[in-house]
Amino acid sequence: MSSAMDMQNFNIINDPITSEPKIIARDVNVFYGASQALKSINLDIGANEVTSLIGPSGCGKSTFLRCLNRMNDVIENCMVEGRINLDGIDIYNSGLDPVLLRARVGMVFQKPNPFPKSIYDNVAYGPKLHGTVSNKDELDERVEKSLRRAGLWDEVKDRLDKPGTGLSGGQQQRLCIARAIAINPEVILMDEPCSALDPIATAKIEELIDELRKRFTIVIVTHSMQQAARVSQKTAFFHMGEVVEVGETDKLFTSPQDDRTQGYITGRFG
Amino acid sequence: MTDNTPHIETGPLEINQALLKKRNAREIRFRLYGLSAVLTAIMVLCLLLTSIISKGYTAFEQTYILIDVRLDTETIDPKGTNRLEDLAAASYKSLLRAALREQFPGIEGRREKRQLYGILGTSADYDVRDAVLDNPKLVGTTATIAVKASDDVDSYFKGYISRDVPEDNRKVKDLELIWLDTFQADDRIIKKFNVDFFTNGDSREPEEAGILGAVIGSLYTLAITLALCFPIGVLTAIYLEEFAPTNRWTDIIEVNINNLAAVPSIVFGLLGLAIFLNFFGLPRSAPLVGGMVLALMTLPTIIIASRAALKAVPPSIREAALGIGASRMQTVFHHVLPLAMPGILTGTILGMAQALGETAPLLMIGMVAFIADIPSSMGDAATVLPVQIFLWADSPERGFVEKTSAAIMVLLAFLVVMNAIAVILRKRFERRW
Structure with a gap:
């Protein structure tokens, strides 16, 4: 795809230029039974940058996030329409196994949810599951590397066998972030990863996100606009199941184009 | 954000004293109701246990009479081979009878003689034989051997038969009392721990009757029940809880499972009789069929308990596993099932305990027969502990009263052990997340 065509594409959907879109979502509709949660979403996620999804509760940002690794599949009555491409492959209609998709698109959840197993086993589970390591030494190495990247190694290296x-x-x-990156995903989805944490732990995670951006494409759902401003390069504002506005984070927060965005970021609703 | 809520002026909180007093009184009353309910339950339990134990503890003892038996070589080992097989084959009954006649000379007449022999248990000669087999050197000497007393004599020495009762209504007659007094005066009456109660099968004679046959029958039956309903129950629960879509069919299945759990157990017995025995022609009275019937009965319990245990595993664990690329089956078997296992096992053990105490369905498939042999396979005719209790409670002999209570104690001991295991499993493997 040439960059001129890209520009054209993005102009149509009022999206600022993203030179290397990793994920392209076009006309995505999601229904929970009869109620429509997402209405015709068009959104591009740039590679190796942080895109934050903001918006009031129930606006569909988490739903959109969960479309990106097909976690909505396990929810009954949930129907996804439209096209979501990851590196040009349609993740819904090309016969791609959702299990393989989730190995490429990792996820971190709102509430920390480590397995009730040892720290080592938590991180080693993914590599073992996908057979991406061939022996114990490689596994040890992978666990250490993942924990180092997650900035946790120094704190837990003496108690890897503790729960x-x-x-x-x-x-x-x-x-949980170390567990997600242990299988070398290309994209990491984060669903309000700091909402259950105190400010100091939040600061650490935010630092980490900035660090991870160099290797991974990150999409983060957040309720905190300060957080979105701090960690992300792009921001998409969701409202009532629609993307109202997408743009460079700086621009979106300083000069929002839409009244609803203006209203939300100045705290008039939400 | 600005706070636009208008400030409402309120006066200091006024408390209506009468209302407060009433409310507090109600709290206290409710607590007292609860306390009295608990106390009532404990009292009833104590009453039950006291009654069973006080009636049953004597069954663990057996009265023996020390008798000098002349073990002459002529009768026991006429050929002098001294081989154990020959010693075992000899007739010790006549020796024992001769010894009794010697002890009480002047007993003439068939009736008196029979009465005299009757103070010993029907298989007292085995006690003599065992003594000889233990120590073959006794042959040719006169040895003092402890032989089992009959059930009535046993009851008399345990204080269940009173001398004050007129002779006509008394199981131990005057003449027998004279003999027994003589024995007692010589210190020939002893009480031993009743090993036979734990090593014998059922018998028509209370002093010979034991619980082992019923225990083995119960174990075989429970083994079949467990082997059938644990895998089926757990797989059903996993499928319904983790994989099945919610629709009208699964709703119907769920309602039916819940209803089955409430079906009276005798209905399952009739079903077993009609299908397993009459249609498939499986053996009557066998633990195999008993286990199958109890499995039908226990399945709903296990399915319901397992589903509750699976439901209690937080969804975040499933999401974590799915999010990392585990398939649904891997999610269930690597994470959800291990976390639900303590709950599933607790439910299973409680279901098993229920099956262990079940009588009615087994009556329908013929496990109520009198079976003296200890079953050696799943297909042998057998009985189980609660049915044994039922049979003994129904027997007229005085000696079976204490056996009944003792069997209840054995059954309760099994139940307590099983429930304790359930509690320990729950405590040990309980996870916090």
Whole structure:
């Protein structure tokens, strides 16, 4: 795809220029039974940058996030229409196995949810599951590398055999990030990863997100506009199941184009 | 954000004293109701246990009479081979009878003699034989051997038969009392721990009757029940809870499972009789069929308990596993099932305990027969503990009263052990997340 064509595309949907879109969503509709949660979403996610999704509760930002690794599949009555491409492959209609998709698109959840197993086993589970390591040494190496990247290694290296659930909330969330990056995904989805954490743990996670951006494409749902401003390069504002406005984070927060965006970021609703 | 809520002026909180007093009184009353309910329950339990134990503890003892038996070589080992097989084959009954006649000379007449022999248990000669087999050197000597007393004599020495009762209504007659007094005066009456109660099968004679046959029958039956309903129950629960879509069919299945759990157990017995025995022609009275019937009865319990345990595993664990690229089956078997296992096992053990105490369905498939042999396979005719209790409670002999209570104690001991295991499993493997 040439950059001229890209520009054209983005102009149609009022999206600022994204030179290397990793994920392209076009005309995505999501229904929970009879009620429509997402209405004709068009959104591009740039590679190796942080895109934050903001918006009031129930606006569909988490739903959109969960479309990106087909986590909505397990929800009954949930129907996804439209096209979502990951590196040019339609993740819904090309016969791609959702299990393989989720190995490429990792996810971190709102509440830290380490398995009730040892710290080591938490991180080693993914590589073992996908057979991406061939022996114990490689696995050890992978676990250490993932924990280092998640900035947790120094805190847990002496107690890898202790249960992951015994860590503090912030550490647990970083353990979950380490678990997600242990299988070398290309994209990491984060669903309000700091909402259950205190400000210090939040600051650590935000630092980590900035660090991870170099290797991974990150999409983060957040309720905190300050957080979106701090960590993301692009921001998409969702409202009532629609994308109201997408843009460079700086621009969106300083000079929003839409009244609804203006209203939300100045705190008039939401 | 600005706070636009208008400030409402309120006076200091006024408390209506009468209302407060009433409310507090109600709290206290409710607590007292609860306390009295608990106390009532404990009292009833104590009453039950006291009654069973006080009636049953004597069954663990058996009265023996020490008798000098002349073990002459002529009768026991006429050929002098001294081989154990020959010693075992000899007739010790006549020796024992001779010893009794010697002890009480002057007993003439068939009736008196029979009465005299009757103070010993029907298989007292085995006690003599065992003594000889233990120590073959006794042959040719006169040895003092402890032999089992009959059930009536046993009851008399345990204080269940009073001398004050007129002779006509008394199981131990005057003449027998004279003999027994003589024995007692010589210190020949002893009480031993009743090993036979734990090693014998059922018998028509209370002093010979034991619980082992019923225990083995119960174990075989429970093994079949467990082997059938654990895998089926757990797989059903996993499918319904983790994989099945919610629609009208699964709703119907769920309602039916819940209803089956409330079906009276005797209905399952009739079903077993009609299908397993009459249609498939499986053996009557066998633990195999008993286990199958109890499995039908226990399945709903296990399915319901397992589903509750699976439901209690937080969805975040499933999301975590799915999010990392585990398939749904891997999610269930690597994470959800291990976390639900303590709950599933607790439910299973409680279901098993229920099956262990079940009588009615087994009556329908013929496990109520009198079976003296200890079953050696799943297809042998057998009985189970609660049915044994039922049979003994129904027997007229005085000696079976204490056996009944003792069997209840054995059954309760099994139940307590099983429930304790359930509690321990729950405590040990309980996870916090």
